[in-house]
Amino acid sequence: MDIDVLVVATIARALAFATPLLWAALGEVIAERSGVVNLGVEGMMALGAVTGFAVAFTTGDVWWGLAAAGLAGMLGSLLHAFVAITLRADAYVSGLSLTMLGLGLSALIGRAWVGRPLPDPMRTIDVPWLRELPLLGPMLFQGQYVLTYAALLAAVVAWAMLFHTRGGLVLRSVGENPTAVDAAGLHVRPVRYAAVLIGGLLAGIGGGYLSLAYRPSWGEGMVNGLGWIALALAIFAMWHPLRVIVAGLLFGACFTLAFRLQTVFPPELLTMLPYVFTVLALVFTAWRRGRLAFGAPEALGRAYLRGER
């Protein structure tokens, strides 16, 4: 295969594969920026996938399905928010439980939908005019789903909101130093709730992409670890929405190249790379500790109780 064909195909497929990762990882970045770790991404994506499929199948409209997928992910995250924020239980345990609950519940709900194709799945689109561009056209503007472009847009919006609005400042402050925010007369819990719920919404949409577009059907376990990759992605992007795009494309490229270069390169090495990157990112953040641009939120994973330090 010619090298330019390989590059074009790799980037095009990296985008398609990365789309659910972008949605879920963006959600996780927002939740973790507020200081709440949510390891339930895999479960929320599974809930989104099954609910989205069931609703799209029943109503015949993928967009209703997508809305339901987001809502299902949000409901899952509400449980996590209640346990981790209101009850101040261990967020790591609560998130893991959400994953297991989501996987089990989705399998149960999904029984009736196994082996049934979606009559009217989401269609791919070619972006008018832009699709004619040489190289860039087939690379970015042909045969993708609207949800892919929406994910890129969501990343930009999340970046603008987090770093250029007062609300974003409050959210990040809650993740860095909730005591200070509290002392300033702002409420910590509602902010954290909102961040976790947005995270659930986005993870649910990521799951919906899987069952409505990427592979329009429901099968138990169909998320198959993408939720965990999204978690790694949020870390690798060092909690920055714009870096999520770059990191997502890199993860996606590794994944698709594992098949394209299989004849010349051991695929295990390529599928392992995202995790190697993530470990490197962790090392990097530890090394640059204290520099806000790269570090984890200071209060990440710690429940907030007023008066407690």
Add this chain to the structure above:
Amino acid sequence: MKHAARLALALALLLPLGFGSAQRALEDLKIAFLYVGPVGDYGFSYAHDLGRQALVERFPGLETTFVESVPEAEVEPFVDQLIADGHNVIIGTSFGFGDGLLAAAERYPDVIFGHATGIERAPNVFTFMADFWQVYYLNGLVAGALSETGTIGYVAAFPIPEVKRHINAFAIGAREVDPDAVVEVRWLYAWFDPAGAQEATQALMSEGADVFAFTEDTPTVIQVAATRGFPSFSHYASMLPFSPETVASGQLVNWEAILIDVVEKILDGTYTADNLADVDYFWGLGEGSVEAGAEPGMLINPVYEAQLRAEVLDHPEFGEISVYELVERRLEQMSTLPPEFEPFTGPLRDRQGNLVYADGVSATIDELLGMEWAAENVRGPWDGEP
């Protein structure tokens, strides 16, 4: 009248004795199935559970139960629990259950164990396999005729003999129809990986593949191929509903054919917990344990019938024959017991040019089970190539 009743009663009492004490009543049997995946996978475990359901339909009142998603290394505690619950026949349906089942079988010498896809047996452990090699060969004939580029894609699970045998049979079929056809293989290194199947199919399409077969537990390859209108083949269960216009044929399994035979032989006393060391089912088309078709009863999708009838070959065995008829003839030949035709019959070379089978020589079952070589027209990586 009274006499008749007495006679009947006496006969009824004597009858079991006449057949030996090994005979067992249906009510005494309690069969447990262990699946490696969820029954909702619409693939391997789903197909096994359809087999279980058909078994119960054949023997109303037969008590069965199943446990899904059993981790391969932790099969023993599951067996302990099931036997504690009174089960006396345990069927494990994954290759990786082997060690655990054999260890448990040693501890429970009175329980009958069955191991699907397994290779090791014991006095109370039999092995069984419904194998697709003949069906893949038939699908290869179809694929060879339908491919316009001459490149046929194969998305494969693991490079183990079972999968290699299926790829080779498929490639041999394709080559019989189109001597220039090649089968491009990409490996997932997983039985279940929908995202991987999606990207592997996309990669194969970039390489020019325009017909697709696969070993993976979801209909993903079929759905992805259908986005470009490319033909593909059902795997395990009927996947025709996922793309009614492009699923050309496929491999379908009827595990119940074997299960029914097993239960009949346990009931009539042929099989006991002492004499199973040589009981190894390796069943194909002839025994009805597998079927070729896009869905049961549909050997070839009518959408492709005209095209396959129009493709006429000068065949060394049948003379002038259309691919459609060739598939039918080969199916007939392989549906007899013993089969009249074996796809792995020489002259066959591996892709390094070594002669594997000389003219007229066929593979034995052991050779089928241990197959490592790659057929002449197979492309792509091949771990463990001799």
